[in-house]
Amino acid sequence: MEHFSKEFTIQRNDIGNAGTVSSLTKRELKKRGLSRDFVKTVTIGVYEAEINVVIHSYGGTALLEITDDYVQITFTDTGPGIESIENAMTAGFSTASSYAIENGFGAGMGLPNIKAVSNEMDLSSSKSGTILRIRFNICSDCYES
Amino acid sequence: MKVKDILQSSNFHLISNQSGLEKDTKGIFSSDLLSHVMGFAGENNILITVLNNINVLGVASLLDFSCVIFPHNVKVNETIINKANELEITLISTHLSTAQAVLNLYELGVED
Numbered sequence: 001m002e003h004f005s006k007e008f009t010i011q012r013n014d015i016g017n018a019g020t021v022s023s024l025t026k027r028e029l030k031k032r033g034l035s036r037d038f039v040k041t042v043t044i045g046v047y048e049a050e051i052n053v054v055i056h057s058y059g060g061t062a063l064l065e066i067t068d069d070y071v072q073i074t075f076t077d078t079g080p081g082i083e084s085i086e087n088a089m090t091a092g093f094s095t096a097s098s099y100a101i102e103n104g105f106g107a108g109m110g111l112p113n114i115k116a117v118s119n120e121m122d123l124s125s126s127k128s129g130t131i132l133r134i135r136f137n138i139c140s141d142c143y144e145s
Numbered sequence: 146m147k148v149k150d151i152l153q154s155s156n157f158h159l160i161s162n163q164s165g166l167e168k169d170t171k172g173i174f175s176s177d178l179l180s181h182v183m184g185f186a187g188e189n190n191i192l193i194t195v196l197n198n199i200n201v202l203g204v205a206s207l208l209d210f211s212c213v214i215f216p217h218n219v220k221v222n223e224t225i226i227n228k229a230n231e232l233e234i235t236l237i238s239t240h241l242s243t244a245q246a247v248l249n250l251y252e253l254g255v256e257d
Contacts, residue, residue, distance in 0.1 A: 019203030026207060036188065043207045044183050051179075104196045109180035116184075 004028060004066040010050060010077075012059040015103050021062045022047040025073070028066060038142040042071050045117045045134050048110040049075050055100035056082075057130065070119075072135045082125040089115065089123075146170050146254050148212045148235050151191070156249055157214070158238045161226055165235035170211040172257050173250055175243050179204050186210070191250060193243050197221050199228060206232045216243045 008021045025046050029039045046064075053060050053075050060077030087093045089111050096106025115121050120135040149166035151157050159166075171189035176182050177196050182204050186192065193214045194201060202225065205213050212235035215221055221236060229236045239246050 016199050018200060019207065022207055023203075040188070040208065047183060047204070047207055048180065103198050104177060104179040104194075104200055107178040107180040109178070109184060113180060113184045 002066075002068060004064075006064050008062045008064070010053045010057075010060055010062060010075075012054070012057060013099065014054055015100075018051050018054045019047060021050045021064065021073070025064055025071070028064070029071065032066070033143050034138070035142055035144045038136075038138075041117045042136045045114045045136070046073055048113050049073065049132055049134060051105055052110050052132075053077050055096060055103075055105050060129070068138065070135050070137050072133065074134075075132045076129065078129050079127055081127045082123075082130055085123055085125060146256060151212070151214075151237060151250065151253060151255075154249060154253055156239050156241055156246075159235070160215075160221060160238045161229045161234065161236040164230065164233045165212065168211045168235070170255055173247055173255060175247065183208070191255065193246055195219050195243075197225065199225060201225075202228050202232055202234055205234050210234070212237055214239060214246055216241055216246050 022043050026039055026043045029042060057077035058079050063074045065072045082088045091112040092108040094106045094108035100106040114134055118134040119137045122133045124131050148168050148170060152159055169189055170191050174186040174190040175193040177194050179200055186208055188209045189211045191212055192205060192210050193216055197219050201213060214237045216239055218240045
């Protein structure tokens with residue numbers, strides 16, 4: 001079984017480079033012949049999560065793994081953590097800074113969007129950091145026909 | 146309908162280069178919140194937004210939009226135009242409001 005993995009560094013407030021992880025994920029999935037719909041679904045989830053690390057955290061990493069069965073991406077940041085995961089998971093709830101809002105983010109839709117598009121999502125958080133793992137299952141219908 | 150057909154109307158002005166003009170358009174999406182755009186917009190959509198920052202290009206590229214239209218003569222800086230040219234994303238400016246632009250695009254024949 002082929003196992004692709006790549007780690008990225010995400011800098012705090014580096015909005016200009018936000019999208020790097022999702023762009024590369026998109027390219028890797030297209031290379032494997034996965035369908036446009038599947039690629040779009042994964043891209044949405046990865047982009048939202050990437051933006052979260054950029055606008056909410058002190059910075060962190062993203063680990064992209066692709067096997068024959070799934071695409072998994074794990075975002076690990078160094079804080080300050082999510083005060084209430086329940087609130088963060090509520091559509092429309094946002095703690096985004098005015099800087100993030102001026103750049104078109106902070107609608108409070110990030111985590112709800114990720115949950116809606118992924119097959120698995122684990123989120124744990126403390127003051128020293130947040131870990132978000134999202135997984136998209138690859139099935140035979142996920143390929144371009 | 147192709148991106149170049151939008152430019153038949155004197156209300157719309159090309160501000161990027163010509164590399165994306167042959168792209169097909171399908172439907173219009175308008176929002177200034179990128180998470181809404183990510184959640185609801187579709188491939189080949191024409192995006193109308195007053196957001197004039199680099200992230201609009203990131204989203205346009207990830208979701209394969211046909212072009213981005215800036216209403217109300219929103220200013221778009223050189224850095225964004227250069228990046229759009231690199232990504233082959235067509236940028237169009239109009240003095241129209243978002244609502245007027247949507248109406249005008251449907252009159253021109255944009256399909257849903």
